[in-house]
Amino acid sequence: MTESRYATLARTLRKQIEMQVWLPGDRLPSLRDTCKQSGLSLMTVLQAYQLLESQGVIVARPQSGYYVAAGLQRPVRHQPDERLHAAEQIDVNDAIFDILKAGQDPAVVPLGSAFPDPTLFPQPRLARSLASAVRRMSPHSATANLPPGNEELRRSIAQRYAQNGIQVAPDEIVITSGAMESLGLSLQMVTEPGDWVAIESPAFYGVLQAIERRKLKAVAIPTDVRFGMDPDALEKALDTYPIKACWLMSSFQNPLGCTLPPENKVRLVEILQAHQVAIIEDDVYSELYFGSERAVPLKATSYRSEILHCSSFSKCLAPGFRVGWVAAGAYAERIQRLQLMSTLSASVPVQLALADYLQQGGYDTHLRRLRRVLEQRQMAMHHAIIKEFPAQVSVSQPKGGYFLWLDLGENVDAARIYQLALAKGVSIAPGTMFSADERFRHCIRINTSFEWGPHTARAISVLAALVGEEIRG
Amino acid sequence: MTESRYATLARTLRKQIEMQVWLPGDRLPSLRDTCKQSGLSLMTVLQAYQLLESQGVIVARPQSGYYVAAGLQRPVRHQPDERLHAAEQIDVNDAIFDILKAGQDPAVVPLGSAFPDPTLFPQPRLARSLASAVRRMSPHSATANLPPGNEELRRSIAQRYAQNGIQVAPDEIVITSGAMESLGLSLQMVTEPGDWVAIESPAFYGVLQAIERRKLKAVAIPTDVRFGMDPDALEKALDTYPIKACWLMSSFQNPLGCTLPPENKVRLVEILQAHQVAIIEDDVYSELYFGSERAVPLKATSYRSEILHCSSFSKCLAPGFRVGWVAAGAYAERIQRLQLMSTLSASVPVQLALADYLQQGGYDTHLRRLRRVLEQRQMAMHHAIIKEFPAQVSVSQPKGGYFLWLDLGENVDAARIYQLALAKGVSIAPGTMFSADERFRHCIRINTSFEWGPHTARAISVLAALVGEEIRG
Numbered sequence: 001m002t003e004s005r006y007a008t009l010a011r012t013l014r015k016q017i018e019m020q021v022w023l024p025g026d027r028l029p030s031l032r033d034t035c036k037q038s039g040l041s042l043m044t045v046l047q048a049y050q051l052l053e054s055q056g057v058i059v060a061r062p063q064s065g066y067y068v069a070a071g072l073q074r075p076v077r078h079q080p081d082e083r084l085h086a087a088e089q090i091d092v093n094d095a096i097f098d099i100l101k102a103g104q105d106p107a108v109v110p111l112g113s114a115f116p117d118p119t120l121f122p123q124p125r126l127a128r129s130l131a132s133a134v135r136r137m138s139p140h141s142a143t144a145n146l147p148p149g150n151e152e153l154r155r156s157i158a159q160r161y162a163q164n165g166i167q168v169a170p171d172e173i174v175i176t177s178g179a180m181e182s183l184g185l186s187l188q189m190v191t192e193p194g195d196w197v198a199i200e201s202p203a204f205y206g207v208l209q210a211i212e213r214r215k216l217k218a219v220a221i222p223t224d225v226r227f228g229m230d231p232d233a234l235e236k237a238l239d240t241y242p243i244k245a246c247w248l249m250s251s252f253q254n255p256l257g258c259t260l261p262p263e264n265k266v267r268l269v270e271i272l273q274a275h276q277v278a279i280i281e282d283d284v285y286s287e288l289y290f291g292s293e294r295a296v297p298l299k300a301t302s303y304r305s306e307i308l309h310c311s312s313f314s315k316c317l318a319p320g321f322r323v324g325w326v327a328a329g330a331y332a333e334r335i336q337r338l339q340l341m342s343t344l345s346a347s348v349p350v351q352l353a354l355a356d357y358l359q360q361g362g363y364d365t366h367l368r369r370l371r372r373v374l375e376q377r378q379m380a381m382h383h384a385i386i387k388e389f390p391a392q393v394s395v396s397q398p399k400g401g402y403f404l405w406l407d408l409g410e411n412v413d414a415a416r417i418y419q420l421a422l423a424k425g426v427s428i429a430p431g432t433m434f435s436a437d438e439r440f441r442h443c444i445r446i447n448t449s450f451e452w453g454p455h456t457a458r459a460i461s462v463l464a465a466l467v468g469e470e471i472r473g
Numbered sequence: 474m475t476e477s478r479y480a481t482l483a484r485t486l487r488k489q490i491e492m493q494v495w496l497p498g499d500r501l502p503s504l505r506d507t508c509k510q511s512g513l514s515l516m517t518v519l520q521a522y523q524l525l526e527s528q529g530v531i532v533a534r535p536q537s538g539y540y541v542a543a544g545l546q547r548p549v550r551h552q553p554d555e556r557l558h559a560a561e562q563i564d565v566n567d568a569i570f571d572i573l574k575a576g577q578d579p580a581v582v583p584l585g586s587a588f589p590d591p592t593l594f595p596q597p598r599l600a601r602s603l604a605s606a607v608r609r610m611s612p613h614s615a616t617a618n619l620p621p622g623n624e625e626l627r628r629s630i631a632q633r634y635a636q637n638g639i640q641v642a643p644d645e646i647v648i649t650s651g652a653m654e655s656l657g658l659s660l661q662m663v664t665e666p667g668d669w670v671a672i673e674s675p676a677f678y679g680v681l682q683a684i685e686r687r688k689l690k691a692v693a694i695p696t697d698v699r700f701g702m703d704p705d706a707l708e709k710a711l712d713t714y715p716i717k718a719c720w721l722m723s724s725f726q727n728p729l730g731c732t733l734p735p736e737n738k739v740r741l742v743e744i745l746q747a748h749q750v751a752i753i754e755d756d757v758y759s760e761l762y763f764g765s766e767r768a769v770p771l772k773a774t775s776y777r778s779e780i781l782h783c784s785s786f787s788k789c790l791a792p793g794f795r796v797g798w799v800a801a802g803a804y805a806e807r808i809q810r811l812q813l814m815s816t817l818s819a820s821v822p823v824q825l826a827l828a829d830y831l832q833q834g835g836y837d838t839h840l841r842r843l844r845r846v847l848e849q850r851q852m853a854m855h856h857a858i859i860k861e862f863p864a865q866v867s868v869s870q871p872k873g874g875y876f877l878w879l880d881l882g883e884n885v886d887a888a889r890i891y892q893l894a895l896a897k898g899v900s901i902a903p904g905t906m907f908s909a910d911e912r913f914r915h916c917i918r919i920n921t922s923f924e925w926g927p928h929t930a931r932a933i934s935v936l937a938a939l940v941g942e943e944i945r946g
Contacts, residue, residue: 012640019642021631029636037636097810104616118612130822131604139591142793143577158494163502165510167485169492177650177795177816184815193666193688209814215666320615320821322650337570341682342657343650347820348793349603 005040006047013048014057017068024070028058031065096205099418102427109450109459112418112427114254115319116402116449120373122366126318126353129361133352141348147336149175149325150351156358157325166300168309168327174335175325175346179284179312182326183247184210185338186308189331190245190278191216198237198246200229202434202443204254204282207247218436219243225396225405228253228260231267238275245278251295252285255434255445256405257398259295269301279307284324287316287367289400290375299327313354316370317363321350374402380452381460388464390471402449407442412470414444420466426459478513479520486521487530490541497543501531504538569678572891575900582923582932585891585900587727588792589875589922593846595839599791599826602834606825614821620809622648622798623824629831630798639773641782641800647808648798648819652757652785655799656720657683658811659781662804663718663751664689671710671719673702675907675916677727677755680720691909692716698869698878701726701733704740711748718751724768725758728907728918729878730871732768742774752780757797760789760840762873763848772800786827789843790836794823847875853925854933861937863944875922880915885943887917893939899932 016022029037034045049066052058058066099112138144148154154170161168176182183206191197193215199207201220211218219237222230229248237243248268250260260268272279279298286295299309308331312324323346328335339345357363378397382404385395389406396405408414414430421428429447431440446463450456489495502510507518522539525531531539572585611617621627627643634641649655656679664670666688672680674693684691692710695703702721710716721741723733733741745752752771759768772782781804785797796819801808812818830836851870855877858868862879869878881887887903894901902920904913919936923929 015640016635019631019640019644021628021635021641021643023628033636037638097813100619100813104619106613113616115616118615121612123610123612127604127607127610130607131600134600134603137596137600137793139594139596140579142591143586143588145793146573146577155494155496158492162489162494163506163510167488167492169494171493177820180815180817188686206814213661213811213814320610320618322816322818322820338686340570340573341653341679341686343654343795343816345795347650347795347823349826350820350822353822 006044006051009034009038009040009045009048010051013052014055017057022068024068026068027064028066028068096209096433099427099429099433102422107425108422109426109455111446111450111456111459111463112429113447114429116315116374116447117451118319120370120449121317121319122361125361125366126321126357129357130349130353133356134349137349137352141352145348145351146345147174147339148332149173149346150348150355153323153351153355153358154325156355157327160358161327164294164296164300166297168299172329172332173325173327174332174339175323175351176339177324177343177346178314178322179282179310179324180206181339181343181346182310182312182324182335183207183280183282185335185342186278186280186310186326186328187211187214187216187245187247188338189334190280190308192244195244196241198234198241198243198248198277200248200253200256202255202431202440203247204249205433207282208434208436217241220435223253223256224258225256226258227264228256228258229264229268231264231271234268235271238271238277243275243277245280246272247280247282248298249282249285250298251283252288252398252401252403254285254401255403255429255431257396257401257403259399260298262296265296265298265301269298269307273306281307281309283309283311284315285401286311288371288374288402290371290378291399295400316367317357318350318354321354322347323350323354371400374400374449377450377452378402378404378448381446381448381456384452384457384460385446385464388460390464390468392471393467402447404446404448406444406446408444408467409471410442412442412467414441417444417463417466417470421463424462424466426462428463479517479524482507482511482513482518482521483524486525487528490530495541497541499541500537501539501541569682569906572900572902572906575895580898581895582899582928584919584923584929584932584936585902586920587902589788589847589920590924591792593843593922594790594792595834598834598839599794599830602830603822603826606829607822610822610825614825618821618824619818620647620812621805622646622819623821623828626796626824626828626831627798629828630800633831634800637767637769637773639770641772645802645805646798646800647805647812648796648824649812650797650816650819651787651795652755652783652797653679654812654816655783655785655797655808656680656753656755658808658815659751659753659783659799659801660684660687660689660718660720661811662807663753663781665717668717669714671707671714671716671721671750673721673726673729675728675904675913676720677722678906680755681907681909690714693908696726696729697731698729699731700737701729701731702737702741704737704744707741708744711744711750716748716750718753719745720753720755721771722755722758723771724756725761725871725874725876727758727874728876728902728904730869730874730876732872733771735769738769738771739774742771742780746779754780754782756782756784757788758874759784761844761847761875763844763851764872768873789840790830791823791827794827795820796823796827844873847873847922850923850925851875851877851921854919854921854929857925857930857933858919858937861933863937863941865944866940875920877919877921879917879919881917881940882944883915885915885940887914890917890936890939890943894936897935897939899935901936 154173158170200223222233289295299307309327392409394407418430429445431443627646631643673696756770762768772780782800865882867880891903902918904916
């Protein structure tokens with residue numbers, strides 16, 4: 001049955017080409033390799049290749065081999081049957097996934113994106129640091145940079161803390177795969193499934209997902225668009241629920257952009273420490289302050305090590321590197337143990353590259369320029385929104401970061417605006433992403449990091465028109 | 474109280490130097506920066522610096538600034554108070570953490586390490602791929618390479634599957650931060666806390682940790698040092714417990730080195746699928762086969778997408794890159810969603826570097842050499858063990874990977890041998906790491922990937938002598 005064997009092989013190869021394992025122009029495995037892999041004779045394999053050639057699926061190039069023909073590939077996506085029942089409940093918000101995916105479409109103006117404009121980063125300089133770091137990389141670098149992570153990088157981060165008046169030893173810092181990991185590990189360390197956690201309302205959707213994933217219960221504390229989490233409401237919640245941890249952003253909160261006033265910082269820390277509640281400070285935006293006044297994290301209010309201060313380079317330097325950290329004080333070793341069980345360690349070459357860049361890449365110069373550009377872009381977009389949106393729409397005006405929070409009015413459904421805007425090539429982040437309930441269904445978050453120009457101007461006009469139509473019914 | 478202010482600042486700086494935030498020779502922040510940060514006057518800051526100078530802690534260099542004095546630093550590690558009670562139970566094995574740490578000490582012969590000899594990898598070639606990849610990196614690379622990960626890399630992996638006779642579409646693959654993450658996400662997807670999972674006995678300690686972390690219950694299935702997991706025992710377990718998932722290694726299992734015979738592979742998959750049990754295949758060693766016969770994963774036994782096939786480049790190409798994947802079939806999107814909540818995505822530069830390397834780096838040539846070297850080194854160490862260890866000690870002889878499993882005999886306590894050997898500069902992995910109970914307390918795992926020479930020869934002699942003494946009492 002030689003004939004059926006070669007036909008089977010041809011079908012297999014054709015299927016692989018349809019599944020895009022091999023793209024037009026790719027060279028297929030050689031006859032010899034295919035014989036070896038399949039256990040078939042050279043004659044059988046040759047017949048299969050010739051059959052595919054006769055069907056126009058592949059072409060032979062003399063002295064070189066067989067190649068996938070151009071243009072013949074069908075752009076069908078492989079869709080295997082779904083059989084198993086997945087047990088994980090992931091229903092905080094399916095929209096989050098779609099919105100993140102929409103941000104990958106270059107045709108869409110990504111005002112719904114959580115990422116800053118990627119052209120704002122010193123990529124050529126980072127590439128140089130990476131190239132230089134890997135040239136000097138020792139073969140032992142994989143084990144030498146296991147948790148807590150690269151020593152030079154931890155020291156550079158500790159120096160930046162020191163320059164901001166915060167005492168953190170390099171040994172208290174654990175390098176992670178982005179702030180998402182450091183926040184997740186911190187939450188895991190201080191809670192057990194079923195525990196209560198105090199969070200902001202609205203909150204960064206990653207908080208909601210992490211809480212759901214760990215089967216925790218959340219108390220959403222009212223959070224003001226200017227002054228952040230309400231200390232009185234927090235105190236009441238602490239007296240009512242056996243809260244184990246509080247996860248919050250003290251500067252340029254996502255999505256509101258709010259920053260805690262100094263006196264509220266002190267009071268919040270006092271309240272939480274009096275109730276022996278762990279503090280997880282998500283502080284990824286604090287480098288992006290406008291003007292000359294630095295953002296001061298909760299971590300600076302006391303030297304107490306209970307504040308798990310989580311940050312990263314993803315918002316201000318190198319989004320794709322996925323390098324973050326937690327200043328975990330006495331808990332650094334526990335965090336390391338949890339990390340060893342989840343991702344083992346952060347990627348080594350990018351740690352070395354950042355260590356090099358922080359030493360000599362001009363990070364502060366970059367940050368100064370970045371802050372200035374973000375401030376200008378926020379102003380331009382804020383101005384346009386005030387001018388073009390209906391008068392009932394209120395807009396935040398944060399002193400840092402790159403988000404604006406718009407309250408469109410009770411009678412507007414932001415999820416509908418999201419759908420209509422996406423159809424017109426503009427993404428936004430609807431308020432429902434930032435809460436487990438419908439409380440913010442009439443709000444949206446807008447990313448202001450993109451250059452003000454025809455695309456962004458058109459995007460704002462599109463949104464303003466949609467909101468106007470929605471209000472007028 | 475100017476005097477107390479400058480003294481306070483001097484104390485703060487001195488503390489930072491003691492905490493190793495600033496190392497001998499480091500330049501301290503300029504007077505101007507320190508004024509700005511602290512809000513103190515130039516005079517106060519200058520007095521503080523001069524006080525430290527008079528104490529010999531720092532030195533002034535004209536026209537340059539103040540530097541930490543050489544040799545005056547106290548090597549004290551900062552030890553903040555530990556106050557919070559950490560809620561996570563991590564008691565599978567504290568020894569695991571210590572053993573991983575011991576592997577970082579260059580003075581120890583790391584026979585207990587899970588990592589292969591780092592000099593076995595084509596690091597200069599990988600560095601070239603990395604440098605070339607980052608030069609070509611688009612600013613949009615961070616969002617373009619969000620889960621499922623870099624498309625070229627996924628296609629290269631799919632091509633390698635195809636060449637091994639396994640049909641996997643690039644879209645079914647999700648790139649992760651090492652196999653640890655892909656295994657963890659897979660386990661999370663198919664289980665809920667409290668569920669039962671079938672595992673090998675002994676098992677890779679990462680399995681035990683992941684199960685404990687997710688609050689699962691484990692059924693340990695007897696696993697033979699040559700033939701792997703016992704299908705009859707598995708069938709009995711499936712009839713007794715409501716098992717949701719089975720996590721196993723089909724080739725060169727860690728720690729035993731066993732490989733499932735082809736008929737057992739087919740039977741195990743049939744049994745598991747008949748019971749609708751999810752299969753998580755941890756397949757990180759299968760590229761490291763000896764001789765000419767490839768290792769065939771369970772995934773190859775059927776095209777059914779229920780087998781979550783997890784692997785990485787950490788054991789055979791680039792340990793420090795932390796890049797792995799899962800071929801998740803229809804569940805690829807669910808895995809992506811879980812990943813977005815935990816680490817967001819794998820580091821982008823290293824994904825691009827591996828995509829480049831797999832296209833043109835000579836991976837197969839590297840693997841052929843690596844397999845040959847590992848086989849030679851295993852032979853040398855196996856030979857020495859047979860020759861030097863007491864006759865009651867039995868030794869495995871796997872056909873791939875780089876671990877030997879030694880049964881020292883019921884009367885030997887491997888944990889004691891571990892401690893004694895470490896004191897003599899040799900690490901081993903005691904059997905207690907690979908089980909939740911004491912069942913393997915008389916066994917050890919030895920890493921054979923290191924070059925046979927004076928160091929390794931001495932290490933084996935040290936171990937043989939210790940075991941001999943222990944047996945003789």
